[in-house]
Amino acid sequence: VAGGPPGSPDMDGDRYVEIWNVVFMQFNRAPSGQMHPLPKPSVDTGMGLERIAAVMQGVCSNYDTDIFVHLKQAIAKLSSELDMNSPSIQVIADHIRSCSFLLADGVIPSNEGRGYVLRRIIRRAIRHGQKLSLPSPFMHQLVPAVIEKMGDAYPYLKDKKKLIQDFLKQEEEQFIRTIHQGLKLLQESMASCQNRLLPGDVVFKLYDTYGFPVDLTADAAREAGYQIDMAGFEACMQAQRQQSQSNQQFQTEYLDLPTHLQACEFHGYQHSDVHSGVQSILSEGKPVQALQEGQSGILILAQTPFYAESGGQVGDEGKIFGPQGEFVVTDTQRKGELILHMGYVALGSIQEQELVHAKVDEKRRQAIRLNHTATHILHAALRDMFGESVSQKGSLVTADRSRFDFSFNRGLSREELNQLEQWVNARVRENAPVQTELLSLEKAQEKGAIALFGEKYGEEVRVLSMGEFSQELCGGTHATRTGDIGFFKVLSEASIASGVRRMEFVTGQYALKTVQEQNQLVADVAQALKTSPEQLEERIQQTQQQMQNLQQQLQQFEKKIMLQQARDWVAKSPASFLLQRVDEYDVKSLRVLSDLLKDLKPEWMIILYSIQADNIHVMVSVPKALQVQAGSAADWVKILCPRGGGRPDFAQGGGPLPEDLEQKISLIKDKLSVFA
Template identity: 50%
Template sequence: DHGEDVAGGPPGTPEEDGDRYIEIWNLVFMQYDRDAAGNMNPLPHPSVDTGMGLERLAAVLQGVHNNYDIDLFRHLIGAIAELADEKDLTNTSLRVIADHIRACAFLVTDGVVPSNEGRGYVLRRIIRRAIRHGHKLGLREPFFYKLVGPLCEVMGDAYPELPKARPQVERVLRQEEERFAETLDHGMAILEEAIAKLDGTVIPGETVFKLYDTYGFPVDLTADIARERGLTLDMAGFEREMAAQRERARAASSFSVAGGEGLDVDVKTVFTGYDHLTDQGQVQALFRDGVPAERLSEDEEGLLVLDRTPFYAESGGQAGDYGVLRMGDAELAVLDTQKQGDAFLHQVRVQKGVVAVGDKLEACVDKQRRRQIADNHSATHLLHAALRKILGEHVQQKGSLVEADRLRFDFSHFDAVTPAQLAEIEALVNEQIRANLPVETRLMAQEDAIAAGAMALFGEKYGDTVRVLSMGDFSVELCGGTHVSRTGDIGLFKIVSEGGVAAGVRRIEAVAGEAALRYIGETEKSLQRIAALLKADTGIVEAKVQALLERARGLEKEVEQLKAKLASSQGGDLAAQAV
């Protein structure tokens, strides 16, 4: 109760509107589960859910009637007002920006980067909404990142990870501001033009979609602007445009196991491939062109589901296994392995004989390919740990591809990795390979694994029990893939390339094991061919090329000088003829 001088009555009365009475704590007695039919079923274990408004409590303790008047927000609002030279500290835009800098800074600290999907898109929407409110205050240059410092001043003691990540947070926010500034003016011009042409109060869904798709305008930002003008959005039209885009994307993509998408497979395949590369399995289901079948004959292709299999199904970036299935005179080539729900789908081609539902098959994984994949997968774990040690703990995996002949690793980092850093990263990975660290796996409760320091991939879904893979003390991650027994088994690691794939996301492509040896051998042969063309030893190829380049530059300069003399001479002759 803020007192009689504040408008409002007790909750539940006709006079409840107002700020006199506020709720700072509530209790919800959880007693029933409402099912899909609307029936109320008693919970086996009733409970009490409690929630408290910490900022409201702070407002009461500090004797203020508004959350934005507490000390935390006063400091942030003051910093924004100073940047914008705004005297009215109750300005709504100041409050929006103060709220948004806190959310954005902690999201980036937790490893989220702006993108067009998932959590990254939520972050991008919040940043861009804050930027627009900055524009309303007259702030045309990047400003949002400058508020990370004031935020650290008021929250850094309670959250030490925030000041530790400050340089990264500032860099992420500034780059997103600069990127959005390039499109904000164009997008606003499109929106203003559409509003000027409106015959009514509803902005067409096509316009909303164009702003979203072409100019990166979050829909809620367009809605904010519309609301200020007394307009609404045609959300049904926008959703139709989005659905059409999703359909186009779906048509352009294909499921890697032919006909495997959307199959009705009620089978739980037991995976035995961690410990065995051969096993016996019974055929539970067959599909031909996506349609259930009782049998597959010679030269036919389809999908086959076993009750147990040593074949690893594509998951976590690791490619699915290849191999052979046998039964008597029948033999099937396994061309790929995918997973749908709990079922492992083997894409097969019948080489000879016939296979039918109920048959028992011997499943044999391609050992050499599995070993090569294990080399590359284990190398990605070492690479991830090395990146965090060399570039900083802000680095988080954003995607990966592990195949037999190469690996690709996407990670959060906003600058190009320098050649010197790449050399240091590669050397550190190879150092761990030479150390021949033991590679061990343990099944643990997810909470225990995280508490023990295991790294989980942001956004990945895990069960209650997780598989923890450690490589000595150098790398500890949650992973369901297949790996080497010791890091020394990898043999060699070589970075092939590094580049950017999205805002704040870099990509390293590399090779390990036999693939690394082949890559180095091919590179050496290429160097020898170049040396032969230059008629020089491989040790002096660089110097020879440099000398040729300098000579070419000198000749180009001479040619330009001769052209100038020729032009001058021809000009003189023409002048003489004119006289």
């Protein structure tokens, strides 16, 4: 194997491979480029496990170790013409392993964060599969090979096999559809190019919006005789990076907090009001001594009953009463170990170091408690009904409603939603105690408590338990018993991303109000249809049938009018063609009219166009006998609008109304004159 030791002229060869390195971390590079010494310099050591495996197995590459050989053989079985040393095979082998573990760990493909990384990995593997002409979809077929080799060491891979395969198959099928959509946009863009150079912004749109790989765009453009503007593409990419960095800097911008502040003690689990001293006051992000009536700012207390927004639960609202004033808390946030009470002075003033009385809006908090507890019950219901592969992907717990995002690759039927509501309300009626305990993270996981993937937990965690059906890590505020919820009602369920569903629901008085409003709506509709709520469904079906019958009668009547109009046009036409503007008809009616005219005069060339607002729609029929002389119907459509197509004998198109419509109509008349 060629290559020399590190530092030698031929060190780039593969003869020597680094299997261990040591990194001395001494400085922090600021955004300005300046290097600042770290307060605690350290040494990081890292060993390449797969490289050690290659050495121990006596092979020259990670991809020749036992795991990868097994995966490459599985890939080779999908095609009999594959080179086992192909870089594309190595990419697919590496990526199918990565994707399997990411999906098993709860990451799902999306357009942001770790989900976007997973999606890029999947799509890169698919692209290499296309290079090898593998049958599509193919990635889900490789999952058994991963599990066969690694499932004993990682048993949860076996448990999540179906989930992994379902997501990979769905993602690959979706990407194939995306490629088809991207190719359509690419073809339209190339058709409008004047200098056979595809603009960089188009390449970027294909990449950013459609997930269309740049190399695929370049290949497709090259085959059509075009080049791509890589400089323009890179400029768009750089602009997006700068925007992303700007957004990140805005999000991570910190307040000018005094360094002497002590951690704020949270007493909100036990109390809704406490007395405390004001540690610090901020106005426009800067420390101040006091806030006057009408001024907005932030109060930092020594202890507080206010819950800071976290884990999907919104921050508490309420009031803070001082000796000389009243501060209205409109939101509560956390910054490190400090709890920030955001709001304004409604009366008098609030001074630093004053003793104040902090009081949470208890009615609002109680509603939030019910919704948060219901969120945990809903999570348990989904896992019980659809399996433990269902996992929470996000939530928002407010006073009047909550939403819960979860991993699932299809929508729920009406019957399933009814079953879900029954499951949750059954747990509510059990009136099970809602209990919490502090445990080490390891102990909590041993007890089976569910932890959210991606969340950061300390050494000690708060475990929330309800009966025998729910045990999760959670730091939020909750009901005392499940019966406090009273009633649970689903409002909606829909997709928000590939493989992620969102359910919105209400509880307690808000759930009761929702049902009452729905009942009132049913009563109002029944009254309008002159029937009872019990017979409403039957009356609606009768009304729909009546409307359908009337619609059919109307269509027949309109068709008779069209036929008479068509006969009049044919009778008045001095030539064997017809060019007619018909603004009173929509596209569907225009097609009916075109068919009627063809039935009356099959040997005629017929051009109909309709103008609606600022758009035009065109339909053209060219009989076979005239196609050699007149050309195809699509050629005539394109005179009036650039978008359109069809068969040689019939074509249609639509688009923005051309500014030179009169000139185009005159051109058509001149071209038709030869058939007069």
